Amino acid sequence: MSDLTLSGVTKSFDGTEVISPTDLGIEDGEFVVFVGPSGCGKSTMLRMIAGLEGVSGGTITLGGRDVTQLPPVERDVAMVFQSYALYPHMTVGENIAFGLRISGMSKSERRAKARAAADTLQLTDYLARKPKALSGGQRQRVAIGRAIVKEPGLFLFDEPLSNLDAELRVQMRLEIAALHQRLGATMIYVTHDQVEAMTLADKIVVLRKGVIEQVGTPIDLYTNPANAFVAGFIGSPKMNFIDGMIAEVAPDGLTVSAPALGDRRITVPSAKQLVPGTRVTLGIRPEHVRPATATGIPAKRQFVERLGNVAYAYMTLPDGTQITMEERGLGTDRAATEQMLEFDEGEMFAFAEGGTRL
Structure with missing residues (x-):
């Protein structure tokens, strides 16, 4: 089970509260999108879930286990960042398997898992290439493959398509949606693009200034906004x-x-x-x-x-x-x-x- 619960979670920097007390439940297998304008706290909340930022208050529970104080490596999560963060001197296969290598897995097992991830992401023909020989979309798939091989309970995506051009963003949206259907894993995806939120999410969490304004399905938020901010933010062109x-x-x-x-x-x-x-x-x-x-x-x-x-x-x-x-x-x-x-x-x-x- 990879259900996630945030109970009274807060975050402050130098005495300034950037995430107000937050309660949020995410069910096993859901695709949830955090959306809001720049500076609303969506990436900070994602980093707290990942363990890259400590919480100032409250608890985070994943799969029924309190992970609030656990380091990232012990949380059963995998994160895909906005930057691909690939090692340029390594091949695609080596990049995908690098985390497994650090964990001490045998070479044969690493290769098998890397190939399985590459098959899922249609990267099998590129396993021997270096990142410089790949397109932006292919590099992002390698970064996703590095997360897949960990077989985590929770996938975290921090604006993974921001560096791609418009056509590639559409293509990668489809690929991420298809990946979620194939894996059935719990995924949290951060974006400032409400089109991405509407097209990908089972459930959208709209944030503004560190506060959750509304949680619901894309259609719920579009047809039944709780306030003028949500009404104006969800929908293109806006209300x-x-x-x-x-x-x-x-x-x-x-x-x-x-x-x-x-x-x-x-x-x-x-x-x-x-x-x-x-x-x-x-x-x-x-x-x-x-x-x-x-x-x-x-x-x-x-x-x-x-x-x-x-x-x-x-x-x-x-x-x-x-x-x-x-x-x-x-x-x-x-x-x-x-x-x-x-x-x-x-x-x-x-x-x-x-x-x-x-």
Whole structure:
């Protein structure tokens, strides 16, 4: 069993708390992604799990065993770093088997395990090559192979695709996802790229300033964000936000007015009882904005980003609010033109001033 539990885990540097008390459970075999902006604490949390950073408080349990004070070598984990960290004078086979060599495993066993890992990662034909003769994607696979041969209970990936170009990142995402399916191992993957998080994860952990903002499946976070930060961070392009104010309060919802909407008012369901005049923010995703008739909200198209059969039109409302609309089909006009918009009110969110979802 390779389930992981963090109980009240904290981390401070020179008296400054960078990871607030954190409770988190990861089940055996899950692929979990830590995601958030730079400096949010995701790599620090990963390094504490690996044993490369000590905790300032709390406990870490792996497979039912308290590993909080154990060194990395005794934790049954393997880590893949952003840099490949390969030995240039060693062959691919030697790089993959190096950790086994240090542990004292026999030469024949090392070779057998290295070959098995190479077969899994489609590196068999490159076992005799040096790293300089490999592409970036192949080098990253060697680094992953070095982790596989340890047969750990937990794999840790610290932004492993950041050094690859866009095409290779897509390819390696597919390979890592396929590897997880084949091995069925517990994996934790750190990234600042929410696209990687959405495409790879069974479960996403969203962090900001050392605090877990929300934990859930990719679809849960996309359709049911806990606050404005998660709503804006998960999704590409991000959710549209419109500043507004509560105009009326009804038992089943709130009526919101906003300068960007002109005379139009939006009603959103909410169980929170707030007084008229309270400032709020409306949120709506680009796919829920669409062209309207003359009774819609006027907007000016600034730019259209064409991605094959999908396009994103970036628009400005009369008060300067920026709105992105998703369009399907091949007939989108790139020219800047005036256009009327309407919103699917049933898909709108409302957030309080602090970002809490209403």
